[in-house]
Amino acid sequence: MEITITTRNQLTLATLVGELDGKTAPTAQERIVPLCQGGSRVLLDMSQVTYMSSAGLRLMLLLYRQATGTGATLALAGLSEDLQDTMSATGFLTYFTVYDTVEAAEAALGQ
Amino acid sequence: MSNADLQRIDINPTHTYNGFRLRPGKPLPFGATLVPGGVNFSIYSSHATACTLVLFVKGQPQPYAEIPFAEEFRIGNVYAMVVFDLDYENIEYGYRMDGPFDPSVGHRFDQSKILLDPYAKAIGGRDVWGVPPDWNNIYHYRGRLTFDDFDWQGDRPLQIPSEDMVIYEMHVRGFTRHASSGVKHPGTFAAIREKIPYLKALGVNCVELLPIYEFDEFDGSRPHPWEEDKLLLNYWGYSTVGFFAPKAAYAATGRLGMQVDEFKALVRELHANGIQVLLDVVFNHTAEGNEMGPMISFRGIDNKTYYMLTPDGYYWNFSGTGNTLNCNNPLVRNMVLDCLRYWASEYHIDGFRFDLAAILGRDPIGIPLSNPPLLESLAYDPILAKCELIAEAWDAGGLYQVGSFPAYGRWAEWNGKYRDDMRRFLKGDMDLIGAVAQRLQGSPDLYAWRGPTASVNFFCCHDGFTLADLVSYNDKHNEANGWGNTDGGNDDHSWNCGVEGPTDDPEVNALRMRQMKNAFALLLVSHGVPMFLMGDEIGHSQQGNNNTYCQDNELNWLDWGLVERNAELLRFVQRCIAFRHAHPVLRNREHLRNYDYVGSGYADITWHGTRAWQADWSGTSRIIAFMLCGKHAKSGTVTDNYIYVAANMYWDALPFELPGLPEGMHWHLFANTGAVPDAYEPGSEPRLEPQHELLVGGRSVVILVGHE
Numbered sequence: 001m002e003i004t005i006t007t008r009n010q011l012t013l014a015t016l017v018g019e020l021d022g023k024t025a026p027t028a029q030e031r032i033v034p035l036c037q038g039g040s041r042v043l044l045d046m047s048q049v050t051y052m053s054s055a056g057l058r059l060m061l062l063l064y065r066q067a068t069g070t071g072a073t074l075a076l077a078g079l080s081e082d083l084q085d086t087m088s089a090t091g092f093l094t095y096f097t098v099y100d101t102v103e104a105a106e107a108a109l110g111q
Numbered sequence: 112m113s114n115a116d117l118q119r120i121d122i123n124p125t126h127t128y129n130g131f132r133l134r135p136g137k138p139l140p141f142g143a144t145l146v147p148g149g150v151n152f153s154i155y156s157s158h159a160t161a162c163t164l165v166l167f168v169k170g171q172p173q174p175y176a177e178i179p180f181a182e183e184f185r186i187g188n189v190y191a192m193v194v195f196d197l198d199y200e201n202i203e204y205g206y207r208m209d210g211p212f213d214p215s216v217g218h219r220f221d222q223s224k225i226l227l228d229p230y231a232k233a234i235g236g237r238d239v240w241g242v243p244p245d246w247n248n249i250y251h252y253r254g255r256l257t258f259d260d261f262d263w264q265g266d267r268p269l270q271i272p273s274e275d276m277v278i279y280e281m282h283v284r285g286f287t288r289h290a291s292s293g294v295k296h297p298g299t300f301a302a303i304r305e306k307i308p309y310l311k312a313l314g315v316n317c318v319e320l321l322p323i324y325e326f327d328e329f330d331g332s333r334p335h336p337w338e339e340d341k342l343l344l345n346y347w348g349y350s351t352v353g354f355f356a357p358k359a360a361y362a363a364t365g366r367l368g369m370q371v372d373e374f375k376a377l378v379r380e381l382h383a384n385g386i387q388v389l390l391d392v393v394f395n396h397t398a399e400g401n402e403m404g405p406m407i408s409f410r411g412i413d414n415k416t417y418y419m420l421t422p423d424g425y426y427w428n429f430s431g432t433g434n435t436l437n438c439n440n441p442l443v444r445n446m447v448l449d450c451l452r453y454w455a456s457e458y459h460i461d462g463f464r465f466d467l468a469a470i471l472g473r474d475p476i477g478i479p480l481s482n483p484p485l486l487e488s489l490a491y492d493p494i495l496a497k498c499e500l501i502a503e504a505w506d507a508g509g510l511y512q513v514g515s516f517p518a519y520g521r522w523a524e525w526n527g528k529y530r531d532d533m534r535r536f537l538k539g540d541m542d543l544i545g546a547v548a549q550r551l552q553g554s555p556d557l558y559a560w561r562g563p564t565a566s567v568n569f570f571c572c573h574d575g576f577t578l579a580d581l582v583s584y585n586d587k588h589n590e591a592n593g594w595g596n597t598d599g600g601n602d603d604h605s606w607n608c609g610v611e612g613p614t615d616d617p618e619v620n621a622l623r624m625r626q627m628k629n630a631f632a633l634l635l636v637s638h639g640v641p642m643f644l645m646g647d648e649i650g651h652s653q654q655g656n657n658n659t660y661c662q663d664n665e666l667n668w669l670d671w672g673l674v675e676r677n678a679e680l681l682r683f684v685q686r687c688i689a690f691r692h693a694h695p696v697l698r699n700r701e702h703l704r705n706y707d708y709v710g711s712g713y714a715d716i717t718w719h720g721t722r723a724w725q726a727d728w729s730g731t732s733r734i735i736a737f738m739l740c741g742k743h744a745k746s747g748t749v750t751d752n753y754i755y756v757a758a759n760m761y762w763d764a765l766p767f768e769l770p771g772l773p774e775g776m777h778w779h780l781f782a783n784t785g786a787v788p789d790a791y792e793p794g795s796e797p798r799l800e801p802q803h804e805l806l807v808g809g810r811s812v813v814i815l816v817g818h819e
Contacts, residue, residue, distance in 0.1 A: 022200040053200050054258055054369055061262055089301035089363045091262075091376025 003031045011109055013102065015045040020056035029059055036063060036072040043105050047078025057092045064095040077105040122147045124195050128178050135184050136191030141449065142230030142355065143204060143256055149195035150256060154206055154228055155188050156413040157442065158218055161209040162190040165225050167253065169201045169235065169368075174225070174250075177207070200368075203235055203253035204228070208412055214402065214424040217415030225250040227353060227408040229446060233257040233371055234325045234353045240284065240298065240360035241344065241663065244329060252325065252352050252407055255368055259457060261375045268461045269387050270497050271316055273523065273564035274698040277635075277688055278389065278642035279315040280572050282347070282667065283323060283361045286645055289668035296363035300370075300377040307384050309674075313648060313681075314688035318381065319389040319464055321573055322348035323374070325356040327398050328663070336593040343593060343661035347573065349466060350398040350432060352407055354450045378459050387461035389499060390454060394447050395470040395506065400433035401426045409436075416442050419475055427477050429470050431507030438471045444485045452494040462499025464525070469506040472517055479510055483517055490519035501525065501567055514557030518565065523640065526554055526566040531604055533570060534581065537630055538606035539760050539810070542730045547758075548718065551737065553638030555702045562701050566639035570630045571647055574600075576657045578647035581605045582626040583612060588655030591662060599658030612655060624650075625810060628683050628784040629758070632812040635687040636697055636756050648684040649673035679789070683782075686790040690781055690814070693793040696744035696751040707740070708747060712773065715743035719757075723770040733760040738770050741817070753817030759807040767805050772817045778802055779818070785811030 001024035002017040012035050020028060035042045044063075052060075067074035077099040079087070087093035099105035124132035136151045144151045152164055166176040180190040205227060210220030227234065231254035237244060244251060287294045287302035294302040303318075310318065326348040335341040348358070362370035378388050397417075399410045402425065409417035419427040419435040426434040437443050454460045465471060472483035489500060504516035504524045513527045532546045549556045553563020571578045576587075585607045589596045608622045627650060634641045645651075646669045653659050653666045674681060691697050703716040718726035719736035727734060736757040744751035755778065757767045764785075769778060779796035782789060785808025791797065796816055799805065807813050 022198065053367070054372065055200055057369075057372065058258065058260070085295065086364055086367060086369065089296065089299070089376065090369050090372035091379060092372075 001028060003028060005031065005035065010041055011106065012040060012042045013045060014042065015048065017048040019051040019053075020049055020059065021051065021053035022055035025055045025059040029062065032063055033066050036067040036070055036074060038071045041073040041109055042067065042075070043102065043109065044074070044076050045078055045102050046076050046083065047080070047102070049080075049083060052083055052086060057087065057090060060087070060092060061095060073109070075099060075105055075109065077102045119147060126181065129176065131176065131178055132195040133178070133181075133184075134193045134195075136193045138186050138189040138191045140230075141189075142228060142232060143254060145199060145256060145258070146193060149193045150197050150199055151191065151193045152204070153189060153191040154230070154412070155190070155442070156208055156210070157188050157416050158413055159208040159210040159220060163207040163209075164192065164194070165205045165207060165250075166197070167203040167205075167250070169203055172248065199256045203250075203255055205250055205254055206412070217420045217424050219406070219410055219414040221406065221411055224406050224411050226406070226411040227252045228254045229353070229408055229412065230355055230449070231255070231353050232259070232355050233368060234356040234359060235368055237325075237327065238359045238365040238368070240328060257368075257371045261372065263375075263379060263459065266379045266382050266459055268455070268459050268497060269382055269385065270461075271387055272700065273499060273640055274700045275692075276317045276387070276499075276640050277315045277691065278317045278319050278567065278640060279310065279313070279645060280319045280321070280642055281645035282321045282573065283358075284346070284663070285667045286669055289665065289670050291671040292669070293671065298361070299363040300357075300361055300373045301363040304377050304380050307380060307386070310386060311384055312685065314685055314692065316385055317387040317389060317461070319391060319642070321391050322351065322393055322466075323357050323361055323390060324351045324392070325353040325358050326350050327352055328360070330398055331661070333593060336591065341664070344663045345661065346663045346667060347660040349393050349660070350396065351393050352398045354394075354446070355453055375458060382459065388459075389462040389464055389501070390460055391464045391466060392451070393466040394436055394438055395467040396430035396432045396434050396436055401428070404433055413442075416440055419473075419477055429473065429477060429506050429508035429510075430467055435470060435477070437475050438485050439474050439480065439483060444488060447485060448488055448492060451489065451498075452492065455494055455498050460498070462501065464501040464503065466503055467506040468502035468516065469504055469510040469512050470508070472512070473508075473510070477508070481517075486517050486522065487519055490521035499523065514554075518561055520561070523565045523567055525572070526550075526557070526568055526639065528557060529554060529566060529568045529637070529639070530570060531602070533630075533633060534604035536733075536758075536760055537570075537626060537633075538604065539733055539762065540604075541733060544726070544728050544732045544735050547735055548726075548737075551633070551637050551735075552703050552716065553699075559702070563638040564640060564700060567642050568634060568637050568639040569642040569644075570634060571644045572642070573644060574658070576603050576605055576655075577644060577651050577653050578627050578630055579623070579650040579652045580655055580657070581630075582623040583607055583652065584655040585611060586655070587657040588612075589658055591656060591666065592658060593661075599656075603657055622810065624680060625784050627680055628789060629760075629810065629812045631684050631687050632756075632782055632784055632814060633758060635691045636754070636814060638697070638699060638703065641691070645669060646673070649681050650677040683784075683789050686792065687782065690790075690793045694744075694751055694754060694816075695749045696739045696741050696754055699744070699746055701746050703743075707743075709742050711740050711742035713738070713740035713742070713753075715740050717770065719755075719767070719770055721765050721767055723768040734758065734765065736767060755815040755817065757805070757807050757813045759809065759811055762809045764806050764808045767807050767813075769803055769805055769815070771803075775819050776817050777819070778815045780813070781816050782814040783808075783811065784813075785809070
């Protein structure tokens with residue numbers, strides 16, 4: 001999995017590319033958790049995530065918790081229909097604010 | 112330094128085998144458990160001589176590794192080992208067991224077979240319903256590793272008092288598989304979640320799911336007798352492959368191996384909406400059949416322990432399905448207990464209904480025990496202490512224990528006598544009034560010391576006619592099952608109302624509608640725990656088939672178009688359920704005493720006929736009426752309205768003289784199945800005029816509520 005992190009204005013955009021599973025989740029955690037600091041606004045661009053395993057789901061929940069704990073705002077953008085179904089069926093989608101595209105998210109988050 | 116900082120001293124490998132790093136495992140818990148850096152595998156067998164762990168990359172035809180358990184990894188009869196550095200999300204595991212093959216003494220070890228772990232928490236290999244398996248696959252049901260964490264968001268089992276429950280018996284796939292369901296993933300756990308608003312509006316507070324443990328829908332599959340290219344499948348699922356694993360094909364995410372999370376998400380959501388989850392569990396037999404059946408797990412791991420065997424090593428068949436699980440063997444008993452504890456604690460399941468539970472009271476050679484240790488263990492178990500335990504108190508070996516099932520003050524029963532007596536009363540049979548009075552009171556004749564909550568009352572369940580068919584067919588029509596109409600029960604006590612099967616005759620159809628309403632009205636004012644079958648509230652028909660175990664099609668799939676087409680019946684049922692919830696006087700936990708013990712001037716229940724205070728108990732009577740005193744609600748601890756119910760199962764209208772109410776109170780009409788409207792919104796019942804007498808139509812039920 002490749003993760004690119006950019007910051008535009010007040011918004012941190014993490015773009016995830018590839019599969020989010022037991023092998024890649026630890027790296028993703030290492031990269032993304034530090035972004036979720038008090039007051040920060042973090043957007044995960046999921047449009048190039050092709051697969052999310054159970055471990056991936058758990059990482060997402062961990063990020064949500066980290067964000068809530070520190071007072072950061074965390075949102076997801078560009079989930080494929082498959083991914084969205086998976087997260088919904090397993091009860092993991094309810095935690096997140098989800099936007100169709102990065103552009104829509106940026107607009108909504110006040111960019 | 113906190114606990115978290117202190118590294119465990121047993122996280123390092125001590126052995127290597129073909130490049131795999133290993134160490135001795137822990138025997139408990141049994142099964143495969145994620146531990147720091149690896150996976151702890153633990154499995155027991157009383158008679159095996161050696162065991163090998165077999166590992167596959169997910170979905171691959173051949174294993175990529177076989178790791179024998181070293182002698183020092185064996186504790187007692189348990190093989191336990193930690194394997195490090197496994198890609199736990201992408202592997203499947205099984206075992207080979209070495210030992211004697213000597214069926215005459217009960218041993219059937221076969222090292223060439225790869226066996227499923229009886230404690231597997233998830234099972235892969237048959238992830239999508241109805242996809243024909245590759246019969247050459249060397250390992251069909253594959254153990255998978257799962258996370259056991261879940262974000263329950265504070266959820267816990269609801270612990271709704273038994274007397275307050277209204278149970279909806281449903282099939283996971285059948286509930287939403289029909290094209291009319293409009294859900295995204297038909298036939299799945301996720302789809303049930305989409306339909307929770309329907310369940311809430313219906314008013315049920317408990318769903319009882321037909322088996323959801325992993326089973327093989329292709330077990331016994333065969334061609335449909337006349338529909339080309341269609342198969343009959345094991346649709347109900349009463350033959351378990353793995354007791355600890357939810358059926359993958361019931362999960363929209365089963366192909367991703369996420370059935371555990373998906374089912375937990377369903378339980379959490381149902382609970383959040385005030386709906387309990389009961390599981391129909393099948394501990395009387397397994398999917399391995401008799402000696403001709405497949406070797407999936409138990410047979411190859413420890414045949415003699417898991418199955419009841421005849422003295423010459425064949426399978427006892429008390430279940431009617433080929434084998435009988437040896438439930439009162441101490442090891443099997445522990446497995447059952449481990450299993451139920453797992454579902455109660457890890458899945459927050461609210462209770463269990465035990466299929467053919469009389470078998471659980473038989474000893475290892477089949478003799479009924481007076482004090483069956485398994486039933487006793489379950490009754491007193493601390494983890495299961497608040498779970499509903501409901502027995503189907505008979506088996507296919509002729510043991511019928513309705514009323515006598517060893518209950519230990521805990522067990523409830525599917526009350527087969529309620530079903531039979533009330534069905535016969537409904538169709539107008541005579542010589543029943545005494546029995547019907549017992550059934551309406553929660554069957555104190557059967558459960559004198561156990562209270563009405565021991566009685567799960569029902570007219571219909573998955574096994575037998577649906578309610579719509581009960582009033583549309585005199586005889587079963589099971590030709591589609593392929594056995595020439597010889598399968599299924601012959602004691603349905605049904606009546607077709609004049610025409611066999613569907614008809615355009617408006618009078619017949621009106622009578623059928625009224626009979627369905629009568630059944631629901633009586634069910635929902637009976638003491639005990641009401642249960643009905645999914646779809647009965649909207650008149651679902653199985654076209655007269657009373658044994659649809661093999662029909663994966665419209666016979667079983669709920670047609671959601673009926674919600675509109677039978678809106679009248681649905682609204683009636685909703686109101687009857689709401690009426691029950693509104694009136695604690697219908698839901699006593701203890702038996703009615705038939706006398707006045709609070710000084711209200713009225714006994715808790717009084718019996719009436721066409722003359723008030725004079726019930727007609729004669730053999731030719733087809734009528735009964737009763738009044739419940741509101742001051743006796745919940746054993747006199749709560750004040751409720753008075754309730755009067757008149758059931759006239761005679762074919763003509765009869766005038767019923769009404770019992771007088773305390774000064775200042777009046778009768779109000781909640782329901783009259785023989786009139787329009789058939790029922791009112793509870794709380795908005797109009798005052799009845801006149802107050803002293805009421806004409807009750809033929810084959811009709813009237814429910815009145817008395818207050819100021």
